[in-house]
Amino acid sequence: MINNVLKLVRYNIKKLRPYQSARRIGGGNGLIWLNANESPLSIPFKLKKKSFNRYPECQPIDLISSYAKYVNLSFEQVLATRGADEGIELLIKAFCEPEKDAIIYCPPTYDMYQVNANMANVKIKEIPTIKNTWELDLLSIQSNLKTVKLVYICNPNNPTGNIILKKDLLFLLKITLGRALVVIDEAYIEFSPEDSMVSFLKDYSHLVILRTLSKAFGLAGIRCGFTLANKVIIEILNKVITPYPISIPVMDIAVQSLQKNYITLMKDRVSELNLNRIWLINQLNELDCIDKVFESHANYILVKFFMFEKIFQMLWNKGIILRNQNNKMNLKECIRISIGTRSECFSLIQELKNFSKNNIF
Ligand code: PMP
Numbered sequence: 060m061i062n063n064v065l066k067l068v069r070y071n072i073k074k075l076r077p078y079q080s081a082r083r084i085g086g087g088n089g090l091i092w093l094n095a096n097e098s099p100l101s102i103p104f105k106l107k108k109k110s111f112n113r114y115p116e117c118q119p120i121d122l123i124s125s126y127a128k129y130v131n132l133s134f135e136q137v138l139a140t141r142g143a144d145e146g147i148e149l150l151i152k153a154f155c156e157p158e159k160d161a162i163i164y165c166p167p168t169y170d171m172y173q174v175n176a177n178m179a180n181v182k183i184k185e186i187p188t189i190k191n192t193w194e195l196d197l198l199s200i201q202s203n204l205k206t207v208k209l210v211y212i213c214n215p216n217n218p219t220g221n222i223i224l225k226k227d228l229l230f231l232l233k234i235t236l237g238r239a240l241v242v243i244d245e246a247y248i249e250f251s252p253e254d255s256m257v258s259f260l261k262d263y264s265h266l267v268i269l270r271t272l273s274k275a276f277g278l279a280g281i282r283c284g285f286t287l288a289n290k291v292i293i294e295i296l297n298k299v300i301t302p303y304p305i306s307i308p309v310m311d312i313a314v315q316s317l318q319k320n321y322i323t324l325m326k327d328r329v330s331e332l333n334l335n336r337i338w339l340i341n342q343l344n345e346l347d348c349i350d351k352v353f354e355s356h357a358n359y360i361l362v363k364f365f366m367f368e369k370i371f372q373m374l375w376n377k378g379i380i381l382r383n384q385n386n387k388m389n390l391k392e393c394i395r396i397s398i399g400t401r402s403e404c405f406s407l408i409q410e411l412k413n414f415s416k417n418n419i420f
């Protein structure tokens with residue numbers, strides 16, 4: 060019977076390697092969670108809405124107008140989604156013909172561009188960034204644009220932490236004009252707000268920006284993101300979105316988080332985490348077990364270790380859960396560390412200091 064069911068599964072889904080999220084991988088008896096780029100701090104909210112017998116609006120007006128105000132765009136340029144992840148999926152659904160069209164992405168980067176293309180049976184073209192500087196290989200992107208409908212760029216890039224130069228993004232927008240959409244994933248942009256491309260939406264009708272409340276806003280648990288683009292693209296995406304993507308409790312909390320006092324709180328916490336990042340980088344650079352700490356503009360850092368496997372396991376056993384990046388393109392012996400509270404960062408450094416003392420590199 061089970062064999063019969065398996066025979067029914069689409070071929071590309073049978074072959075699919077699902078996204079290895081931090082929750083899917085788990086974390087043993089974790090005490091300090093630095094593996095999912097979440098905020099280490101929770102903000103208390105009270106639910107204002109008390110009745111749930113009615114369906115929510117598909118695109119709740121309060122939510123859309125609050126986010127539009129936050130990013131200084133008009134109402135028609137904003138789509139609310141179940142996390143930025145749903146935005147990635149909707150774009151592929153709406154713009155790519157299965158088995159015919161392709162997307163471009165630039166590894167090492169966020170895996171969900173690839174996973175969503177594979178799920179939809181859309182072709183992928185990987186154009187790796189330049190090793191260690193992580194800059195885009197623009198000439199290679201330019202010569203590979205045939206059949207490409209979407210170019211996904213993550214900025215700041217996850218897991219490397221670098222920013223893509225604005226001049227490179229503008230060049231990319233020029234070479235893709237009339238051919239493909241450029242989708243800039245700004246999930247972490249609040250940690251480096253001056254690098255946002257939102258102000259260019261008025262100049263480029265093929266620019267799309269993905270945002271989320273999961274990172275700087277500290278709301279990964281509610282699953283709320285946004286796609287920003289011109290009105291025509293938002294209307295197209297509204298055709299393929301599920302009927303009620305944003306539940307009433309999600310909308311309630313998300314709207315509160317976008318009010319002035321919460322935005323101030325979010326910005327204070329971003330400043331605190333950015334200071335923790337600087338502190339952590341300085342401390343790591345003093346340790347013998349570190350080969351290289353990459354510069355970062357987000358709430359995580361990429362670190363290349365000597366004896367990486369032993370160190371990853373030692374920390375795991377002590378309940379400090381990090382994200383192994385060793386199997387990703389050009390990231391041999393690298394680990395990604397999300398920025399936690401100062402005391403979490405301190406505990407990590409203490410363990411690494413002890414390890415460095417007892418080992419020769
Ligand atoms: N883009 C990037 C670069 C991410 O790292 C993540 C989350 N890990 C997402 C998008 C998805 O965010 P959300 O929680 O809003 O779905």
